[in-house]
Amino acid sequence: MANEQYAFLNKAQVPSRQAWQAVIDECGFDFQLDPDLKPFEDSGFLPCKFMGVEGGFEIYCFPAADVAADFGDIVRGRDFCISFRWGGSMVECACVMIASYALARGFDAVVSYEGEEPAESLEAFLRETQECVELAKKDL
Secondary structure, three states: OOEEEEEEEOHHHOOOHHHHHHHHHHOOOOEEOOOOOOOOOOOEEEEEEEOOEEEEEEEEEEEHHHOHHHHHHHHOOOOEEEEEEEOOOHHHHHHHHHHHHHHHHHHOOEEEEOOOOOOOOHHHHHHHHHHHHHHHHOOO
């Protein structure tokens, strides 16, 4: 079964691969986005590395208006969406959580797992991300 997470942000704040990776690095995660990532151009599977192990997720970028009716107030006026899709692997889940957390922390994204309310704070989102990372480490 596929899982989906959505990051809503303003199109002007969509980071370059380098800026996105810099926030991930600042957070201390051992995670690397694909060096060839082009946020407005890429779609489909995006290879990444989690703790030196190959992983990744599917990524799609589109106007938030395309899904805004399904998310109500969660979109919070943001005009762009980056969606992440992955299977049941905890490593893939950790990749998505780290990438999403970095968007929230560095680029004012609001993140929703399948339409659920976002974490109550960045600190809560960080704790969820760290818990996912710990579970993923057991699968390495």
